[in-house]
Amino acid sequence: MIHRRKEHLLPAGIRVRKALEMLGVSPESHLVVHNGKLITEDVILQAGDVIRLVPVISGGSQ
């Protein structure tokens, strides 16, 4: 799983929701992309899957 340009190895067979929890990443502030496609938090990760976390929260002036 790639988050902020860092790679994290996670066990196969867990759901995306659990993977985010293990990395301490909020599902509210990230989208999960697998092979260029968005996936939902109930998807079960398979061995060899490469997952990218896309941060979605911007800050600054109104």
Add this chain to the structure above:
Amino acid sequence: MKCRKCRQPAVHHLRQHRLALCREHYLDWFVEQTRRTIVRYGMSFPGERILVAVSGGKDSLALWDVLWRLDFPADGLYINLGIRGEIPYSDQSQQSAEIFARERNLNLKIVQVEESYGKSIPQLAEQTRQGKDRPCAVCGTVKRHIMNQAARDGGYSVLMTAHNLDDEAAVLLGNSLNWNFDLLARQSPVLPGRDGLVRKAKPFCRFYERDTAAYTLLRGIAYIEEECPFSEGSQSLYYKDVLNRMEADRPGTKLQYYLTFLQARQQLFPNTNLEEATTAVHPCPSCGQPTSSAGICSFCRLVGTSLDN
């Protein structure tokens, strides 16, 4: 998880609506919800020309894309703030906006802050007491001035920005913590135009930030993913983080907070007519743009201060 409409695998789950959709149905849903928001709040009317403020980021390019698909006549405005961090942030975001406009044959107006006013945003911020600690405040002043000026000069009826529900909820939280009645009374999806101020509208005010990002990704729109280097540690990010922690435990919290505020606002401020009762404005003797206090406006003071130094 299956798409509620077609039972194919869903690609996006909107927990606050208990709704999961496939790519095709999500994109349709998003465009239709934007159209409904525009109609619901009277943001734009047939025949009006729209100016969209685009930053090159996911939200503003998504908004321009949706308006284009809905056949609204919308031109873009990009303001190059002259911000450079580890990457040439402003130049890269300008490039994203230019590519987007070129691919769709849309008009994009570009204002270079440094060329127009002699200083970039970091330079302007550095030279003021307020901006040294809070460049975002200086940036907001400059952008509001340029956006209104560009909309007036171009004869546009409405200026649209891509503020989403997370932006609005974070502002609401900040204004509630300070009990800033003046700002609370004026926080609205649409601010009517008056006395030289062009109408402002936020068609994405009912979307979560993750939902606008999902639209941009699913539509294949190339946007600048890097954040403004000055946004790190900003108050708005802190408020968003607090709200998202509540949202994770109780989906729908942010939506309820914002929408019930919009209802409560009418009871809390029954005498507030957004067209008339907000702060009186006067034309700035220097630039002619409306300002809430008599005399030189904050933008001219800012630019004048920096140019004098």
